[in-house]
Amino acid sequence: MTHLSVLPRLQDPRHARALIREIERLSSGRSLRIVHVCGTHEDTISRHGLRSLLPPKVQLVAGPGCPVCVCAAQDVDLAVELARQGHIITTFGDMVRVPSSHSSLARERAAGADVRVVYGVNDAVEIARRHPGRKVIFVGAGFETTAPTMALEVLRGLPDNFSLLTSLKVIPPAMEILVDIEGFNVDGFITPGHVSAIIGTNAFQSFAQRHHVPCVAAGFEPLDVLEAVRMLLLQIEEGRAESENEYRRVVRPEGNLAAQRVMHEAFYIRDAPWRGLGVIPDSGLFLRDRFSSHDTRKLFDIEVTDSVDILPGCRCHEVVLGMTDPTECPLFGKRCVPEDPYGPCMVGHEGTCRIRYENQAL
Ligand code: SF4
Structure with missing residues (x-):
């Protein structure tokens, strides 16, 4: 019932006005740059015009929070090549339209390739069971939020003709890279609510302390975001840098331990390429060796060498x-x-x- 009891407060205009006044007081005219790393937070911020409510010098900046956006071109190129070879490619709707270096899965489908949109990896597994004579590949991009579902399917057992081409990434190493980029000034991070529900606010504690950058996990109502900004500004005023939790109705300090367990049973962590950011150490989730018979990269001997992450003119x-x-x-x-x-x-x-x-x- 906890989450229900807080909803009226999250929709209360008086509470919104009080938060904005408090943010104005805490910022006291200073230039502050608050970065979030979650596409859903950007959606909340843009759709509700939250930037226009903040003091002009308090900036809300969108970082790398969209898994499709940071999916490396080489992964999409490989999926395109497999589609051209006549295999069944299954993926989420967004991934179909992600540009590869020279094409996309949507273009390949228009040219006759068998590319199917699914709502989840379980749907892709079902397609493999219905087509035992075909190779079925699931192309999946995501962060810690998506990985446990895929992991669970792997641990349940997969059909012989099914493999995973994953572009799964973990968020904290990307934040480590951001703070090291020259000119990337950040006074506080709004940490992603969905990811935090899996890995917990404790996962950002060491980061916050080492870099002396406050972090607050936030929910996705407009007032969640405003409250997270208030909490960050309060930490800044008090000279603290901790990982705090605004999204207590969903996020626990330790996260979802069961989800973490299945994720790490199926995947291990190693360096991974992020589109636009290069290779980030220890930032990707890859299938463990014992599942290599379902690992697309190991099953198909295809070398992709000329991948172009950023097409000419794109920024x-x-x-x-x-x-x-x-x-x-x-x-x-x-x-x-x-x-x-x-x-x-x-x-x-x-x-x-x-x-x-x-x-x-x-
Ligand atoms: S081409 Fe420009 S507008 Fe399009 S996605 Fe890239 S940066 Fe954005």
Whole structure:
């Protein structure tokens, strides 16, 4: 019942006004840069116009929080090649339209490839069971939120003709990279609510202390985000840098231990390429060796060598770092629109360019 009892407060305009007044008081005219790393937070912020409610010098910046946007081109290139070889490719709707170096799964499907959209990995497994004579590949991008579901399916046992081509990433190592980038100033992080529900707020504690950057896990109502900003500013005023929890109705300090267990039973962590950010140490989840008969990368001897992460003119590498506003990209709304995305940040509902485009059009 806890989550129900807080909802009226999250919709109370008086509470919103009080929060904004408190944010104004705590910021006391200072320039502060608050970064979030979650596409759903960007959606809440943009859709509800939260930036316009904050003091002008308090910036809310979108970081790399969209799994489709940071999925490396080499992963999509491999999926495209497998589609061309006649295998059944299954994936989430967004992934179909993510640009590869020279194509996309949507284009391959238009050219006759067997590319199917599924709602979950279990649907893809079911397709494999219905087509025992075909190779079925599930292409999945995601963060810690998505990984446990895939892990569970792996641990349950997969059909022989089924394999996973995953682009699964973990968030904390990306935050480590962000704070080391010259010119990337950050005074506080709003940490992602969904990811925090899995890994817990404790997972960001060492980061906050080592870099002396406050972190607050936030929910997805507009007032969740405003409250997280208030909590960050309070930490800054008090000289603290801790990992705090605004989203207590969902997130626990230790996270979801059962989800963590299955995730680590199926996957191990190693360096992974992020589109626009390069290879980030210990940031990717990969199938453990005992599941190698279901690991697409090991099953198919295909070498992808000429991958292009950022197509000419696209500025996604700057957008995912919060260093360029989508509207500063000359292709925004012209060559690059949601119906025909040129760069990955225009593809899905968590992409910063797409969110900006849709809210601008309202
Ligand atoms: S508008 Fe399109 S091309 Fe430009 S940065 Fe965004 S996704 Fe890339």
